[in-house]
Amino acid sequence: MSTDTEPSSALGARTEPVGGAHPALSRRRGLGQTSARSLLLTVLGEFVLPREEPVWTQVLIDVLGGLDVENKSARQALARTAAEGLLVSDRSGRRVRWSLTGSGRRLLSDGAARIYGFGAPAAAWDERWLVLLVSVPESRRQLRHRLRTRLAWAGLGSPAPGVWVSPDPAKQEEVADVVADLGLEEVTSSFVGPFGAIGSQADVVAQAWGLAEVEDAYEEFIAEFADAAPSTPAEVLAHQILLVHAWRRFPFLDPKLPAELLPAEWAGSRAAELFESRHELWRDQAQAHWQALVRSAS
Numbered sequence: 001m002s003t004d005t006e007p008s009s010a011l012g013a014r015t016e017p018v019g020g021a022h023p024a025l026s027r028r029r030g031l032g033q034t035s036a037r038s039l040l041l042t043v044l045g046e047f048v049l050p051r052e053e054p055v056w057t058q059v060l061i062d063v064l065g066g067l068d069v070e071n072k073s074a075r076q077a078l079a080r081t082a083a084e085g086l087l088v089s090d091r092s093g094r095r096v097r098w099s100l101t102g103s104g105r106r107l108l109s110d111g112a113a114r115i116y117g118f119g120a121p122a123a124a125w126d127e128r129w130l131v132l133l134v135s136v137p138e139s140r141r142q143l144r145h146r147l148r149t150r151l152a153w154a155g156l157g158s159p160a161p162g163v164w165v166s167p168d169p170a171k172q173e174e175v176a177d178v179v180a181d182l183g184l185e186e187v188t189s190s191f192v193g194p195f196g197a198i199g200s201q202a203d204v205v206a207q208a209w210g211l212a213e214v215e216d217a218y219e220e221f222i223a224e225f226a227d228a229a230p231s232t233p234a235e236v237l238a239h240q241i242l243l244v245h246a247w248r249r250f251p252f253l254d255p256k257l258p259a260e261l262l263p264a265e266w267a268g269s270r271a272a273e274l275f276e277s278r279h280e281l282w283r284d285q286a287q288a289h290w291q292a293l294v295r296s297a298s
Contacts (some may be wrong), residue, residue, distance in 0.1 A: 041108070131164075
């Protein structure tokens with residue numbers, strides 16, 4: 001049985017890796033793309049969300065330690081996530097265990113639906129566009145940032161200041177909710193229809209979305225996981241976490257444009273196939289090892 005209490009001097013000590021060295025993690029960390037909290041959220045969504053049972057602190061610390069997250073950083077990530085209302089703790093003697101709150105479950109469930117449904121083939125395009133005109137003064141930078149973040153998350157791109165577009169008119173309801181939440185109804189207009197005779201759709205796509213950068217990210221994902229071959233249960237668990245963690249950024253990066261608007265041999269299609277095949281290949285063994293860790297800590 002492990003204990004969740006320890007001298008304060010030990011908080012900065014490194015936990016021994018669960019799965020050895022992981023080049024994919026090292027590359028992402030070098031690019032500043034990995035944080036203890038974001039990895040914790042991936043672990044919670046992949047292993048805690050599907051179960052109706054609390055998990056001991058030490059299990060989470062050990063799993064994050066296997067991903068090169070230091071003990072102190074892991075504990076800070078737990079505290080921060082709890083402060084945000086996503087986790088709640090309870091004690092059993094000197095030990096602490098964690099459960100997802102209702103808010104935490106909703107957040108992670110929404111994220112899981114988007115992550116695991118993201119690679120599905122797009123429906124046939126009816127060649128109509130949604131165009132949004134929004135006027136937000138430059139002086140209201142925080143509001144502009146919130147609008148930009150939420151519209152980008154919805155898959156819209158901005159080819160010019162104050163103009164947002166999407167080749168998916170069905171997003172109009174989602175966009176209307178964003179506009180209403182931000183109190184921008186009086187300065188926003190929308191249009192839906194086919195592309196006109198002036199200009200080209202390819203130019204609009206190039207101006208609205210940085211597809212070259214998105215494709216580079218997909219190629220990096222493929223390079224990291226195409227030849228990955230974890231050999232032990234601990235390594236499979238670590239690789240499954242890294243796989244999901246790397247994939248979860250693509251729903252924000254990739255606007256999921258129709259095939260007619262994408263470059264030939266789009267890397268996103270190959271990356272989606274790789275994610276699905278690797279996730280299915282590693283899922284059972286990763287879940288079994290997680291359960292073994294939970295049982296051993298009980």
